[in-house]
Amino acid sequence: MSPVSRGFHRRRQDPGENAGRIPPGQYLTKDFPVLSAGPTPHTALDRWSFSVGRAGQQKTWTWDEFRTLPSQDVTVDIHCVTKWSKLDTSWQGVSVDTLLDLAGHAGPFALAHCDGGYTTNVPVEDLTGGKAWVAYAYDGQPLEPEHGGPARLLVPHLYFWKSAKWVRSLELRDTNDPGFWENYGYHIYGDPWREQRYAGD
Amino acid sequence: MAGTALRRRLSWQVAKVSAVTTETPSVRTIMLEVPDWPGHQAGQHLDIRLTDEDGYVAERSYSIASAPGEPVAITVERLDDGEVSPYLTDELRAGDDLELRGPIGGYFTWGPQDGGPLLLLAGGSGVVPLRSILRHRERTGSTVPARLLYSSRTLDDVIYRAELDQPAPGVEIIETLTRHQPPAWTGYARRVDAALLGEVEWPAAEMPLAYVCGPTSFVEAVSQALVQSGYPPQRVKTERFGATGGT
Numbered sequence: 001m002s003p004v005s006r007g008f009h010r011r012r013q014d015p016g017e018n019a020g021r022i023p024p025g026q027y028l029t030k031d032f033p034v035l036s037a038g039p040t041p042h043t044a045l046d047r048w049s050f051s052v053g054r055a056g057q058q059k060t061w062t063w064d065e066f067r068t069l070p071s072q073d074v075t076v077d078i079h080c081v082t083k084w085s086k087l088d089t090s091w092q093g094v095s096v097d098t099l100l101d102l103a104g105h106a107g108p109f110a111l112a113h114c115d116g117g118y119t120t121n122v123p124v125e126d127l128t129g130g131k132a133w134v135a136y137a138y139d140g141q142p143l144e145p146e147h148g149g150p151a152r153l154l155v156p157h158l159y160f161w162k163s164a165k166w167v168r169s170l171e172l173r174d175t176n177d178p179g180f181w182e183n184y185g186y187h188i189y190g191d192p193w194r195e196q197r198y199a200g201d
Numbered sequence: 202m203a204g205t206a207l208r209r210r211l212s213w214q215v216a217k218v219s220a221v222t223t224e225t226p227s228v229r230t231i232m233l234e235v236p237d238w239p240g241h242q243a244g245q246h247l248d249i250r251l252t253d254e255d256g257y258v259a260e261r262s263y264s265i266a267s268a269p270g271e272p273v274a275i276t277v278e279r280l281d282d283g284e285v286s287p288y289l290t291d292e293l294r295a296g297d298d299l300e301l302r303g304p305i306g307g308y309f310t311w312g313p314q315d316g317g318p319l320l321l322l323a324g325g326s327g328v329v330p331l332r333s334i335l336r337h338r339e340r341t342g343s344t345v346p347a348r349l350l351y352s353s354r355t356l357d358d359v360i361y362r363a364e365l366d367q368p369a370p371g372v373e374i375i376e377t378l379t380r381h382q383p384p385a386w387t388g389y390a391r392r393v394d395a396a397l398l399g400e401v402e403w404p405a406a407e408m409p410l411a412y413v414c415g416p417t418s419f420v421e422a423v424s425q426a427l428v429q430s431g432y433p434p435q436r437v438k439t440e441r442f443g444a445t446g447g448t
Binding site: 003006007008010012025033034035037039040041083181183197 | 213250251252255260261283284292297298306307308417424
């Protein structure tokens with residue numbers, strides 16, 4: 001039980017009917033803050049590709065090929081480990097189910113690789129069953145580089161660092177090896193509803 | 202980019218505020234006595250948790266301002282539409298309890314073994330973790346050359362002003378005031394862009410290590426300019442704070 005902070009009073013409005021959509025320790029924002037560990041990469045679309053599968057036997061799409069894959073429009077709530085949550089964000093992208101079906105591979109674990117060297121690990125069962133996408137549009141517009149364009153992973157039921165910006169491949173593995181932030185002490189799984197921010201949470 | 206594995210559980214604990222000092226009209230440094238602090242690296246942050254009488258909880262992250270080995274301190278800028286920062290800057294006082302856990306993060310950090318030369322680029326309160334790095338450099342006796350380019354709106358907004366006026370040997374402090382400059386101001390008077398960076402940055406051939414911290418617009422502009430001038434992206438570490446105002 002946390003001690004009461006002398007003189008502290010809530011200043012944010014009660015989220016009302018949205019209260020059940022905000023995980024513990026999070027607050028609502030209408031902005032879309034940007035967080036990343038290094039400079040924003042700018043990969044030209046004619047040099048962009050996306051790969052899925054085990055190392056050495058991956059299925060690869062060019063940008064033009066990727067854009068012909070069936071896409072979905074999804075509206076989801078997102079939760080950043082730095083405490084902000086944003087409701088009803090609208091994305092367009094390709095379901096990871098579709099990608100895995102076409103690649104002909106399955107789990108159990110995936111390591112997302114990104115331009116700039118970023119990685120993050122996600123169990124494949126958290127990427128399948130309509131739970132994850134490779135998104136290339138936000139709010140009806142091409143995804144801006146600052147927010148991960150040309151394409152980012154979108155895994156909204158986990159903390160947003162799992163929704164890797166500038167994603168270029170999903171490498172399937174037998175082991176759940178920690179990615180970039182996971183190596184720096186962030187939680188290996190990252191469920192916002194269990195407030196799994198850091199290792200041991 | 203493999204990191205140092207940090208697998209220790211981060212437990213909440215109650216620290217005691219030992220002092221609150223005024224840095225600028227909107228910025229305070231809060232000195233803390235933390236009963237069980239495992240030590241931190243320069244550049245890391247910690248989480249604060251406030252609880253009101255109804256059990257309502259608000260959590261935020263703040264960069265650690267002090268060097269490893271010094272008492273833990275954070276420097277906080279008041280965001281007028283914020284919920285936690287106005288409490289920390291205006292209400293909190295010596296003797297109060299403050300719940301926290303940390304340290305957190307391990308990428309935006311520097312130690313003498315990381316070398317340099319160091320190029321530190323700060324926008325506004327983004328100077329806080331970079332100050333920890335500069336103090337750590339001095340306390341460890343490192344001779345790595347270091348430059349801090351620090352952008353503020355006005356002279357009154359400069360955090361750690363007295364300290365930055367007395368840099369340690371081997372450290373150069375370069376300031377720019379973007380909104381208003383006092384008479385006889387000899388520093389820069391414009392926003393940091395590629396041209397200004399070109400005048401102050403270490404040549405890429407010296408393999409400098411850059412740390413950029415500030416608002417998103419500042420970090421985006423500065424980190425892009427560094428990459429375009431030949432800095433490898435892996436040598437440009439960034440930490441951004443978006444204005445997460447609104448409700």
